Amino acid sequence: MELTVIIFAAVALIILCIFFYYVPFFLWISAQVSGVRISLMQLMLMRIRKVPVSTIVQAMIEAHKAGLHEVTRDDLEAHYLAGGNVEKVVHALVSASKANIDLGFKMATAIDLAGRDVFQAVQMSVNPKVIDTPPVTAVAKDGIQLIAKARVTVRANIKQLVGGAGEDTVLARVGEGIVSSIGSSESHKQVLENPDSISKLVLRKGLDSGTAFEILSIDIADIDIGKNIGAALQIDQAQADKNIAQAKAEERRAMAIALEQEMKAKAQEARAKVIEAEAELPKAMAEAFTNGNLGIMDYYRMKNVQADTNMRDMIANPQANNTK
Numbered sequence: 001m002e003l004t005v006i007i008f009a010a011v012a013l014i015i016l017c018i019f020f021y022y023v024p025f026f027l028w029i030s031a032q033v034s035g036v037r038i039s040l041m042q043l044m045l046m047r048i049r050k051v052p053v054s055t056i057v058q059a060m061i062e063a064h065k066a067g068l069h070e071v072t073r074d075d076l077e078a079h080y081l082a083g084g085n086v087e088k089v090v091h092a093l094v095s096a097s098k099a100n101i102d103l104g105f106k107m108a109t110a111i112d113l114a115g116r117d118v119f120q121a122v123q124m125s126v127n128p129k130v131i132d133t134p135p136v137t138a139v140a141k142d143g144i145q146l147i148a149k150a151r152v153t154v155r156a157n158i159k160q161l162v163g164g165a166g167e168d169t170v171l172a173r174v175g176e177g178i179v180s181s182i183g184s185s186e187s188h189k190q191v192l193e194n195p196d197s198i199s200k201l202v203l204r205k206g207l208d209s210g211t212a213f214e215i216l217s218i219d220i221a222d223i224d225i226g227k228n229i230g231a232a233l234q235i236d237q238a239q240a241d242k243n244i245a246q247a248k249a250e251e252r253r254a255m256a257i258a259l260e261q262e263m264k265a266k267a268q269e270a271r272a273k274v275i276e277a278e279a280e281l282p283k284a285m286a287e288a289f290t291n292g293n294l295g296i297m298d299y300y301r302m303k304n305v306q307a308d309t310n311m312r313d314m315i316a317n318p319q320a321n322n323t324k
Contacts, residue, residue, distance in 0.1 A: 027057050034061040038073060051077050059090040066094040071105055084112045092119040096158075099126045103158055111161045116212075121156040128155040128216055131167060136175045138182035143230015146188055148178050148198070149222045154213040164212030174218060177202035188225065195220040 031038050038060070046053050056076050063071040071093065080086050089108045096103035101122065111118040133150045140146060152174055157164065181198040185191050191198065199218045208215040285299070 027053055031057050031061065034064060036060045036064050042073065046077065049077075049081075051080055055086055056080070059086050062090050062094060066097055068093055068097060068105075075105060075109075079109045079112070082109075082113060084109055088112060088117065088119040092122045095119065095122045095126070101125055101158065107158070107162075111158075114162050116161055118161075121158065121161055121212075124154075124156040125158060128153050131171065132221070133171050133174055133178075136178045137226065138179040139229045140182055140185045140188040140191060142187045143228060143233070144188035145226030145229050146182050146191055147224040147226050148182065148195075148220060150174060150178060150199075151219045151221050153216040153219070154208070155216060157208070157212055157214045160210070161212045165210055166212060170207065170211055170213055170215070173205075173207040174202060174215075177205055177207060192223060192225075195223055 028038065028040050028043055036057070038057070043053055043057075046056065056073060059076050060071070060073060063069075068090075071090065076086050076090075079089060089105075089112050092108050092112075093103060093105065095101075096108075099122070103122065108118050111121065131152045131154060133152060136148050136150070138146055138148065152170060154167075154170060178198055181201045182188075182191055198220055202218050203215065289299075
């Protein structure tokens with residue numbers, strides 16, 4: 001008898017556990033007390049569809065207490081089944097309602113499904129965020145390099161969160177604007193004297209167009225002086241010009257040496273021809289003696305003329321003769 005009672009109690013306990021699992025009775029009571037109208041059958045069907053009943057009920061209670069009557073169970077369940085975060089969406093809707101921000105349920109779910117934190121976006125829309133840019137290097141017209149750091153104050157643009165560019169795009173555009181502003185300055189001293197001119201110029205360019213943020217202000221936090229890029233470029237150019245001039249001079253020197261060697265070769269060739277012609281002279285003289293065209297007296301007179309010529313050369317240039 002006792003064993004039968006124990007078995008009956010165990011079966012009853014199991015049945016109760018199964019019943020309360022598929023029929024979340026206490027959640028239904030909590031919803032009814034909070035003013036949320038939802039039936040036990042709907043809760044049972046949510047269990048069968050493997051939808052977290054507690055998450056949906058808590059979200060409905062929060063939305064009802066905040067006065068968001070357009071949020072329904074079907075919408076929350078559909079958003080969960082689509083892979084969205086129901087809790088963050090409801091938190092964002094409540095925060096936006098209290099801050100008088102125009103944010104509907106469809107827009108909130110679209111932002112959440114797009115992969116953005118919709119609750120953080122609403123918080124950033126109420127409390128703007130400050131983004132520090134990395135050091136931006138730019139060169140003024142006088143050739144001095146400047147390294148600037150800026151702080152960008154932005155707030156979320158709810159309407160542009162879906163499809164809008166993120167923080168990286170904003171930072172890239174701000175850096176581009178800083179480079180353009182410094183590059184258009186005549187002197188680095190002007191930038192150091194009026195750093196707010198950079199902020200004003202960058203803000204006028206509408207850098208937040210097409211992004212998920214609205215730029216409220218751009219403040220230059222720090223400006224450091226870098227290298228003298230203009231002087232370095234001039235030095236490099238002068239060195240390049242010097243190398244070019246040296247190369248051209250070396251080319252001219254090589255051409256002059258080649259021309260000198262060529263002239264020496266021509267002189268040697270001419271001297272060889274003279275020597276060759278002088279070698280033919282005794283033959284011609286012998287032939288002249290044989291033919292009777294040259295007498296012995298003519299030969300001696302020619303020798304006397306040569307000797308006289310050699311003597312005059314020695315008197316005129318004694319150093320050359322000593323060298324010989």
